[in-house]
Amino acid sequence: MTTKTYAALLRGINVGGHKKVPMAQLRTLLQGLGHGGVQTYLQSGNAVFTADRGDEDSLAAELRTAIEEHFGFAVDVLVRDGTYLRAVADACPFPAADLEAKQLHVTYFSAPVDATRFAAIDQPAFLPEEFRLGDRALYLYAPEGLGRSKLGEQLSRPALNKGLIATTRNWNTVTRLVEMTREAGPEAVR
Template sequence: MRATPESGQVGAGGNRYAVLLRGINVGGHRGIRMADLRLLLEDLGYRDVVTYLQSGQAALTAADQDERAVQERVAAALAERFGTPVDVLVAGHAYLRSVIDQCPFPTADIEGKQLHAAFMNRRIDPAPLDRIESAAFAPEQCALGDRVLYLWLPDGIGRSTLAQAVLRRTVVGRDTVVTVRNWNTVTRLAQLTA
């Protein structure tokens, strides 16, 4: 069975997804151990659960569930178990592969900190991005893709003025959930969901 960008379907055994948690384990706040996340996902009945790094991402196999169903189920379970709401984004392998394949910036011989993907829960209106004077942020650049904003940040995201400008709620939208991952993480999640 061929995978579709939305489903991440890999065959009769289920759908393979990456689960991205927003804003956990950052600066000592909203701590969730990856062993606890893995256990929670397994308790929900997901198979082949693997966590990656400490910044809130996992890969899993879900039988007969689409991205939205996994997202809602995991978010509800996190809130119940850890007592705090956590924004969750879920992406199938085909979608992650398309994010990689459609990247407008060179990906060979880069450091992972130079290129980032800001994943979003929905498509955004490009007009606010178009109004940003990109020359003022050179050599930093950004480009909008399908539910993703590519950020080329040669010196990293930590002090990036472009990232601060384009990820504001007035640009991406007040109801948009955004979580950023560096390119090493993006490519690793694609591997883990293959």
């Protein structure tokens, strides 16, 4: 079997004292599921691991079930392989190297999205903020940061994300997860 490296992106944990998932316990949980090379990044629900079975969807479902059984609450989970994470970072339509990490964000989606989902948003009204779509991802340029972003607020409306799991990471986290999946990958173990 081929071992692949993945990142698990948990949505909405450790925010305002709700849905507390300590990273040490998340690492133990992933190891208990039989995954190797487990590492976490920050307290916002980012974990990297290797697996020699399953695919992104089945691994996400397995982790979602394990979290609910262990912690007693449901958490949305996306799992993406390292190749996908690198492709998303490489395809960034904004000049990432020229921006502060707080100005650039990626929202990862559980399924492909197209422009019709966001057609009601009057993009010019939000300039200089802007967004572009990618492969199961949305790139947001918010010069004042996500906390002050009016466009980000519009993009996070439940109606726009209906039927999807959507979770956002700033550019520092995006690039760090790329590095971590590269470092933890089977090619790094040799």
